[in-house]
Amino acid sequence: MGLDLSPFAEVVGPASSGPVWIAGQQSRLAAPSSIRRVTAPSGIYDLQPDEMTVVCGAGTSIDELQDSLRAVGQYVNLPRGDSGSGSVGGALAIGRSDIYRLGRGAIRDTLLQARLINHDGQVVSAGGPTVKNVSGFDVCRLLVGSFGQLGFLGEVILRTRPIPQSSRWFMMSEAGPEIIEAILRRIYRPASVLWDGHKVWFCIEGNSRDCDETIQKLSIDLEVPTEIAGPPKLDNYPFRQSVPPAELAEMVHDHAQQGPEPLVVEAGVGIVHRQTPAEPQATERTIELLHQRMLQQFNPTGRLNPGVSLTTGSMA
Amino acid sequence: MKSDVSVQPMSHTLVSRLCQVLEPRRVHTEAADIDLYKRDASNIEGRAGVVCFPITTTEVQDVIRICAEFNQPFVARGSGTGLAGGATPLDGAVVISTAKMNRLLSVDPINRTAWIEPGMLNLDLTREVAHLGLHFAPDPSSQQSCTIGGNVANNSGGPHCLADGVTSSHILACEVVLSDGSLVVLGGEEPEPIGLDLRGAFIGSEGMFGITTKICVRLMQNYSAVKTMLMDFTSVQAGAETVSAIIAAGMVPAALEMMDQLCLEAVEAYIHAGLPTxxxxxxxxxxxxxxxxxxxETERISEIGRAHGARTIRIAQDEAERALLWKGRKTAFGAIARIKPNYYLHDTVVPRRKLNEVLQEVYRIAKRHELLVLNVFHAGDGNLHPLLVFDKREPGVMERVHAAGEEIVRVSVAAGGVLSGEHGIGLEKRDFMPLMFGPHDLHAQSAMRVAFDPLGIANPFKVLPSPSSCGDAHDIGEGMWV
Structure with missing residues (x-):
């Protein structure tokens, strides 16, 4: 990687230079007005389709990155922001996967290497440039979902994937838990299965003829799925909750009994899309202690993105 | 407890305490017993002080609390198949074997998860869930004997990780005993556990962050169709270019392995599979x-192969032929015994487009050091495994083997690659870490270690070239590159 990060390091400044906030496109988390803001470099520096990697500044727009990758038949497993494209660094810092996690995997596996600015304004490199690497401890996994509190991402190397030959969505209108179970068991690696307790929407990616045959087989003893243009809109479900996927069926059932608020769940994954926030979970004491120690090591003065809660992702 | 003649006097009290929390027969101190644990599958020897065989999480906690009380380093050990000295005990460390913690605890076939104990063998897990149409994707060459706990410690890979990812992508949670004996579950069955990805940080930490006592794995659906093909080339360059072309064409095969001529000759003489020698x-x-x-994809890959000069393309016609081709790949290390009695297996990763360039340099290095080298490796990942074969009875050969190995590592990193793709750093490559990482980078890794293990007693003196807890010199045995 060749991007000169020293100007970025300079604006972040040394430990003595006070609180600082990294702002991307603010499509996921708004920057507080009272704290000095910095912005990560942007731009695509190296795109190697035969390596399935791309090097870019953390401030790069996700839409711009996906457009460039689309031209070579690839994509990167990073979700757009809640309100617009969002930046690469923002998606990684928040660390939340999108509705395709069941088939495409978690966002955390996308980051191969990062160059970041630490709490003292120094450039730190983590991970490695190749798709396979076990050289030292995996700092990159820790950075994804750290809300910028362990360091500000400057430049990243991301793993890319081939765009599937086809990506088709289907819907069934009468879907109880047994239908969800049948879909999870009988469809080969579905990309996404969304369920609101009544309807199920699912996505199959890959060869279109395989997809046709899968639907035919499913239709033998189940309702014939209707092909639809895309996933259901989840704009009315701004809150998310994470639960073990084995608990989803009971949760959806109980929820339907208790009140009118609808839920959409990611079957096989465990994400619940809600209209109201869920009760906050208690953090286990040892986990809290490990968080404290990690922050003490990486952000001892607490100057990087101060005030944001690692556990809720919101300002304290 | 057996005779404790081998135990250092300072360890008597510690051993007595260990025998209070474990059945004495599961605390080994006799020289003949603990000598078996002085190394892993690498050439690097250390010295175990005592070897414990806990069977429950509570027992692991008890053993570690005693180690903490005595400020005694401990080393977790699965099957000892590691190749970088990660499980080599130094200075009479307490070895905690998880071999007897090997049960499959539960399986959820719908959501495709399972809880297991760390001593479960990799292949045993896949066998246990095969009737559900599921498997565990990471498949190191040692999968018949390596443990899942060891896979977690090393973030192991294998031929079939090209499409599905390495161990970290297949572990949802780890129950871990930290160095003070406290118990914590990192990650969880839920997809977004609260806070930092401590699970991801723990995986690949080579036993230096604690010991895992239960693991929640993600299982993969078995495929309904498979094609295995062997294509051969008159140059390594043509083979390497084919690898890049397949990936650039938008395909990620389940596996994409390469064998060079010397390897093909050795394997063919061993298994008679009709390989193109x-x-x-x-x-x-x-x-x-x-x-x-x-x-x-089989057709498209065949076309790409032909366009790059493949002489023949053999597609396995049935499961027996497929198994034979894979046997050739997976028994390569056994086959080399027909050439020389000893080998040193290396593990680096280079960008795919640099495969040929680095391989040619590997051949030059071997020639310069008058050594034979075979290459059998995960080409799709750019994960090289140069296999230096030799007879260690030859005077001076080990020096040449180590010198050649060091040059291979340096060439790989200089080509834009990394020190290790799946074996880890351990002791073997500890002092090469500065080739990839500067002081600030290493400090960040050290910070992770301190956060997990402030006592510095979990498998110390591995991975990091300047251990944060101590700068002592240790009795690092023969085989380490220092």
Whole structure:
């Protein structure tokens, strides 16, 4: 990687230079007005389709990155922001996967290497440039979902994937838990299965003829799925909750009994899309202690993105 | 407890305490017993002080609390198949074997997860869930004997990780005993556990962050169609370029392995699979999934192979032929015994487009040091495994082997690669870490270690070239590159 990060390091400044906030496109988390803001470099520096990697500044727009990758038949497993494209660094810092996690995997596996600015304004490199690497401890996994509190991402190397030959969505209108179970068991690696307790929407990616045959087989003893243009809109479900996927069926059932608020769940994954926030979970004491120690090591003065809660992702 | 003649006087009290929390027969101190644990599958020897065999999480906690009380380093050990000295005990450390913690605890076939104990063998897990149409994707060459706990410690890979990812992508949670004996679950069955990805940080930490006592794994659906093909080339360059072309064409095969001529000769003499021994290189390519995709990709890959000069393309016609081709790949290390009695297996990763360039340099290095080198490796990942074969009875040969190995590592990193793709750093490459990482980078890694293990007693003196807890010199044995 060749991007000169020293100007970025300079604006972040040394430990003595006070609180600082990294702002991307603010499509996921708004920057507080009272704290000095910095912005990560942007731009695509190296795109190697035969390596399935791309090097870019953390401030790069996700839409711009996906457009460039689309031209070579690839994509990167990073979700757009809640309100617009969002930046690469923002998606990684928040660390939340999108509705395709069941088939495409978690966002955390996308980051191969990062160059970041630490709490003292120094450039730190983590991970490695190749798709396979076990050289030292995996700092990159820790950075994804750290809300910028362990360091500000400057430049990243991301793993890319081939765009599937086809990506088709289907819907069934009468879907109880047994239908969800049948879909999870009988469809080969579905990309996404969304369920609101009544309807199920699912996505199959890959060869279109395989997809046709899968639907035919499913239709033998189940309702014939209707092909639809895309996933259901989840704009009315701004809150998310994470639960073990084995608990989803009971949760959806109980929820339907208790009140009118609808839920959409990611079957096989465990994400619940809600209209109201869920009760906050208690953090286990040892986990809290490990968080404290990690922050003490990486952000001892607490100057990087101060005030944001690692556990809720919101300002304290 | 057996005779404790081998135990250092300072360890008597510690051993007595260990025998209070474990059945004495599961606390080994006799020289003949603990000598077996002085190394892993690498050439690096250390010295175990005592070897414990806990069977429950509580027992692991008890053993570690005693180690903490005595400020005694401990080393977790699965099957000891590691190749970088990660499980080599130093200075009479307490070895905690998880071999007896090997049960499958539960399986959820719908959501495709399972809880297991760390001593479960990799292949045993896949066998146990095969009737559900599931498998565990990471498949190191040692999968018949390596443990899942060891896979977690090393973030292991294997031929079939090209498409599905390495161990970290297949572990949802780890129950971990930290160095003060406290118990914590990192990650969880839920997809977004609260806070930092401590699970991801723990995986690949080579036993230096604590010991895992239960693991929640993600299982993969078995494919319904598979095609395995062998294509051979008259030059390594043509084979390497084919690898890049396949990936650039938008395909990620389930596996994409390469063997060079010397390897093909050795394997063919061993298993008689009809391998093309006159070829400079052969690619073993496997495509799996649903039938139409598999057929289409097989055809496209064959076309790419032909366009890059493949002389023959052999597609396995049945499961028996497929198994034979894979046997050739997976028994390569056994086959080399026909050439020389000893080998040193290396593990680096380079960008795919640099495969040929680095391989040619590997051949030059071996020639310069008057050594034979075979190459059998995960070409799709750019994960090289140069295999230096030798007879260690030859005077001076070990010096040449180590010198050649060091040059291979340096060439790989200089080409834009990394120190290790799946074996880890351990002791073997500890002092090469500065080739990849500067002081600030290493400090960040050290910070992770301190956060997990402030006592510095979990498998110390591995991975990091300047241990944060101590700068002592240790009795690092023969085989380490220092």
């Amino acid at each position: 006159d070829a400079a290189a052969a690619l073993l390519v496997e495509v799996s999934g649903l039938p139409h995709a598999v057929n289409e």
